[in-house]
Amino acid sequence: xxxxxxxxxxxxxxxxxxxxxxxxxxxxxxxxxxxxxxxxxxxxxxxxxxxxxxxxxxxxxxxxxxxxxxxxxxxxxxxxxxxxxxxxxxxxxxxxxxxxxxxxxxxxxxxxxxxxxxxxxxxxxx
Amino acid sequence: xxxxxxxxxxxxxxxxxxxxxxxxxxxxxxxxxxxxxxxxxxxxxxxxxxxxxxxxxxxxxxxxxxxxxxxxxxxxxxxxxxxxxxxxxxxxxxxxxxxxxxxxxxxxxxxxxxxxxxxxxxxxxxxxxxxxxxxxxxxxxxxxxxxxxxxxxxxxxxxxxxxxxxxxxxxxxxxxxxxxxxxxxxxxxxxxxxxxxxxxxxxxxxxxxxxxxxxxxxxxxxxxxxxxxxxxxxxxxxxxxxxxxxxxxxxxxxxxxxxxxxxxxxxxxxxxxxxxxxxxxxxxxxxxxxxxxxxxxxxxxxxxxxxxxxxxxxxxxxxxxxxxxxxxxxxxxxxxxxxxxxxxxxxxxxxxxxxxxxxxxxxxxxxxxx
Numbered sequence: 001x002x003x004x005x006x007x008x009x010x011x012x013x014x015x016x017x018x019x020x021x022x023x024x025x026x027x028x029x030x031x032x033x034x035x036x037x038x039x040x041x042x043x044x045x046x047x048x049x050x051x052x053x054x055x056x057x058x059x060x061x062x063x064x065x066x067x068x069x070x071x072x073x074x075x076x077x078x079x080x081x082x083x084x085x086x087x088x089x090x091x092x093x094x095x096x097x098x099x100x101x102x103x104x105x106x107x108x109x110x111x112x113x114x115x116x117x118x119x120x121x122x123x124x125x126x
Numbered sequence: 127x128x129x130x131x132x133x134x135x136x137x138x139x140x141x142x143x144x145x146x147x148x149x150x151x152x153x154x155x156x157x158x159x160x161x162x163x164x165x166x167x168x169x170x171x172x173x174x175x176x177x178x179x180x181x182x183x184x185x186x187x188x189x190x191x192x193x194x195x196x197x198x199x200x201x202x203x204x205x206x207x208x209x210x211x212x213x214x215x216x217x218x219x220x221x222x223x224x225x226x227x228x229x230x231x232x233x234x235x236x237x238x239x240x241x242x243x244x245x246x247x248x249x250x251x252x253x254x255x256x257x258x259x260x261x262x263x264x265x266x267x268x269x270x271x272x273x274x275x276x277x278x279x280x281x282x283x284x285x286x287x288x289x290x291x292x293x294x295x296x297x298x299x300x301x302x303x304x305x306x307x308x309x310x311x312x313x314x315x316x317x318x319x320x321x322x323x324x325x326x327x328x329x330x331x332x333x334x335x336x337x338x339x340x341x342x343x344x345x346x347x348x349x350x351x352x353x354x355x356x357x358x359x360x361x362x363x364x365x366x367x368x369x370x371x372x373x374x375x376x377x378x379x380x381x382x383x384x385x386x387x388x389x390x391x392x393x394x395x396x397x398x399x400x401x402x403x404x405x406x407x408x409x410x411x412x413x414x415x416x417x418x419x420x421x422x423x424x425x426x427x428x429x430x431x432x433x434x435x436x437x438x439x440x441x442x443x444x445x446x447x448x449x450x451x452x453x454x455x456x457x458x459x460x461x462x463x464x465x466x467x468x469x470x471x472x473x474x475x476x477x478x479x480x481x482x483x484x485x486x487x488x489x490x491x492x493x494x495x496x
Contacts, residue, residue, distance in 0.1 A: 036157045039446040040421045042475070058475070060421050062158040062446050063353050084419065 001124060002029040004095055008111050009120035010071040015095065018111050025071060026099040027059060027090060030124045035061040038090040043079040044101055050074065052110050057100055059090060068100060072110045078102035130175035131272045131328040135335055139349055147240030149176040151352050158353035162448040165317055165358055166491065168346030169278030171338055172355055178242035178268040179325060180235040180249070186261035187231050194252050194394055195225060196377060198387035202227040207297050207312055209385050211377050212245060213395030217402060218373035219380070221245045222365060224314060226299045234299075234310065236325070238367045242268055252394070271309075272331030276338050277321030277358075279491070280345040287341040288334060291322050304330040316355060318362030318491045360443050361489035363413050363456060369425055369442045370411060370456055379407045379458065381486070409439065410464035412483045416453030416472065420479040422446040423455040428473040431463060438463055441472060449489045453481075 003009070008016040013031035017024040032038065040060040050056045050070040057068035079101045083089060089098040105111070115123065127150040136143065141152035152173065154161055164170055182191055192199040197210035207226035211219055221241040226234040237245045246266050253259050276285060285291045289302040291311045299312040302324070309326025324334055339347065356366070365371050370380055377386050378399060387393075388400055416423065423444030428437035444455030455472070463470060466485045471478040 036154065037159045040419075042421055058421065060446070062162075062357060062422075062448065063153065065421070065424060 001033065001121075002095070003117045003121050003124075005117050007095070007117065008071070008114035009117065010069065010114055011123065012069045014068060014071045016071045016111060016114060018105070018108070021108060022077060022102055022104050023072060023074075023111065024099050024102050025068075026094055027068060028120070028124075029094050032091045032094045032098070035059060035066060036091070037062040038087045041083040041087050041090060041100060043083065044076045046076055046079060048076045049106075050076065050103070052107075070103065071114055072103060072105055073107050074103035074105045076101055077104045128176070130173055131331045132173040132175055132274075132335055135332055136173065141349075141351060144352070146352055147176060147238070149239055151176060152349075153353045154351040155349050158351070158357060159448045161348055161350035161354035162357050164346060164348040165278045165319060165350055165354060166449055167278070168280040169276060169342050169348070170317070170350030170354060170358075171335070171342065171347055172275040172277065172350050173335070174275050174323065175272035175328070175331060176239035177273055178237040178239060178245065178266070179271045179273075180237065180246065181265040181267050182233045182235060182262065183231055183265075184262045185231055186258040187233055187263075189258065190253065190256055190262045191225060191233055192390060192393060193256070194249060196386040196393060196395065196399075197225070198390050199225065199227075199233075200390070204229050205298055205300060207299050207314060211382065211385060212248065213377065213399070214373060215394055215398060216373075217376040217378070217395045217398035219367070219371045219375055219377060220248050220373065222367055222371055222382075226310070226312060228299070228301070228310070234325070236273075236323075241367055242266075270327060271325050272328045273323060273325045274331065274335055274338065275315050275317075275321060275323045276342070276347070277315045277317040277319045278347070279319060280347070281321050281342070284341040284345055284347075285322055285338075288337045289322075289324060294322075302326075304334055316364055317358040318364070318487060318489065319358075356443075357445050357448055360445055360454060360456065361447050361449055361487065362491070363486040363488060365411075365456075366443060375458075376402055376407070378402050379409055379411065381411045406461065408461055409458045410461050411442070411456055412439070412459050412464040412468075412470075413456050413486045413488050414454070414470060414472070414481040415450070415484045415488060417480040417482055420453060421474050422453040423472045423474065423481070429457050429459055430471040430473060430478055431469065432471065437473070438470070444472075447489065454488050455481075459483075
């Protein structure tokens, strides 16, 4: 499984890419592999304020609906509108074009509490 | 959890496993969509060894079965099978099943894995109260047999390499020998495609599985899991016990009146079903298609109409249709909303999305060549 070295990870299989005070969020390669066949992504509303650990998006596969949790607190500043037409981007490019939303971080220190790539790799191979 | 004789084969193929009716079964090998589309375009191979097999034999077997099952067993002859239902006196469904007549006084019933014990207990109870019980023998052979389904438009091109089967017409069954063991091949299935099901002793089922995979590979056959089995049957609106059917649901509500022979002599549930037919069921199963892009419908979602002050029904099956590439489902609605082209709304996480009641099946495969 691909676990890029420059990202932070939540135990619930979201990744976080921090740039200054904003962060991009998606689901990991491992998560998309587990879900397979993503057919719909429900993104959070722009401007919504979320807390770390809060369910704020839904990824639907053929079989089931899975909640996506915010890895950090803040305000939704962008969503990936391409997913409306091409939800399969979550499968084909989970760390790139398959990103789900962007947060303006209200508590940037939270990111330090997420898993480092090696710790996440250990979790999914356990 | 119970495992089928094909469990090692599933592991070797790297299947993703789930619990289903007490069994550890493959949900998919590569992806539900891929396996679904392979079945629609070429072929899919399914392990259905979890399903139950009962043998009912003896001079009064046909009469007994005609009393406990809703369809007319008199329409069968040796070598022919039929879809039928087992009902309670209330008309509620104990199980839906296939009954095959193997010989004049011998019938094979294929029942749902999740209902196996309840079915057998119910049949035994009826048998104990049956006047000619000495002339009927009930056997549960579910442990002895494994089974596979091989389904799809290309299957008839290679099945004969494994079992002589293309001489069968739809719903016909014939014995076949596999490594010296006797099994049965039928031209039946749960996908809406032309296809076959093979029931054979557990000791030879893995050999059959591999022989089919090998014979079918050049034609595009793929192993397919329960995920694709579910999306395939949902597209053609076949009911799944536990979702569309249960003991509080009648075959008439489920739109299965064709398989209830109300004109035959007494059978269990007849009075209740006659009364329901006369009054008209208050709710009916409807198939629907979502209108426009939205999340797929799922079992348990409430069904509304734009003017209703409360839900008018509930979704029993729902998914994203891989063939149609839109959300589809089945659900029970108040009778007057079950007519095709009725506008309904499916409540998905608190938001209502528009859907349209559609004729069944929602997907029509190219006709089988028989």
